[in-house]
Amino acid sequence: MKVAVIGAGAVGLFVAASLKKQGEEVSLYLKNLQDQSLFENDGIHLNKRNQETIINDVQINPTHTTDFDGVIVCVKSYQVEQVLNDYQHVGHRQTKWVFLQNGMGHLKWIEKMTQPTYVGVVEYGLLKERGTSNRVSVKGEGRIKIAPFRGTSSIGKAEWESVFNQDVWTVLWREDYQEMLESKLILNACINPLTALLHARNGELLKNKHYNQAMRSCFAEIMEALGRHDQEEKWKEVERVCNDTKENQSSMLTDLIHNRPLELDAIVGYILKRGEARGIPMPTLQLVYTMLEGKQKSTNKNS
Structure with missing residues (x-):
């Protein structure tokens, strides 16, 4: 599956690194273009259980954007509206979007989307190391929970389920996004x-x-x-x-x-x-x- 991850905070780095670690084709979109060469040359450093893994070959800010099967949005809730304005060109009509944010204030922006849309919550303890742009540490093991939100299907859910390798991280599916x-x-x-x-x-x-x-x-x-x-x-x-x-x-x-x-x-x-x-x-x-x-x-x- 070809996946775009939008956002290079702690959650975005963790998601992009975990997907790449299990063999998916991953692109990462950064807001700070000055960091692009750092990611391209040094990769993403994922520290988990006191073991550091360097994840390379993640494409950074690619210009060919229409062939993504899925997009995972990992920005702060107040940034979701801007992401939808800036990245609507990413993917196509059937590209499946997942939004991983705290709170529920962002729902008012994504409920107008026409693409298949899922929402999720991150229960991992993640920390982006201070003074660095490409290093994230897992401070607490947890789970990512995902539920269908708008325009989803059993086929789309099955495709996402096949992506999340339970040997790499724990992803659980829920039916009721509100709860x-x-x-x-x-x-x-x-x-x-x-x-x-x-x-x-x-x-x-x-x-x-x-x-x-x-x-x-x-x-x-x-x-x-x-x-x-x-x-x-x-x-x-x-x-x-x-x-x-x-x-x-x-x-x-x-x-x-x-x-x-x-x-x-x-x-x-x-x-x-x-x-x-x-x-x-x-x-x-x-x-x-x-x-x-x-x-x-x-x-x-x-x-």
């Missing part, structure tokens, strides 16, 4: 904003009783805003993820440290809108959102 994305959204909204605001690793939200109380307040508002009735099950899942990733730094905290835009609107903003539509007050979540907005603007101003 899949919402479950990940709950985790992201409980963990990412607070770790960014408090500059804390994930495990500290369990260890520090005051942080834990704040997370419980956010969780209660999130569940009510989404109209969920599985509080006990989901809270156990939040605790499990915090514990399993206790030494990890959330993606939102990483973005804040590196002065990158935060996925606030795709995660917290989306939930606030859902709650507002149902007439539900969310004072804790609104405060977290407002403080992170201010923190982000202050950081950008001083950088």
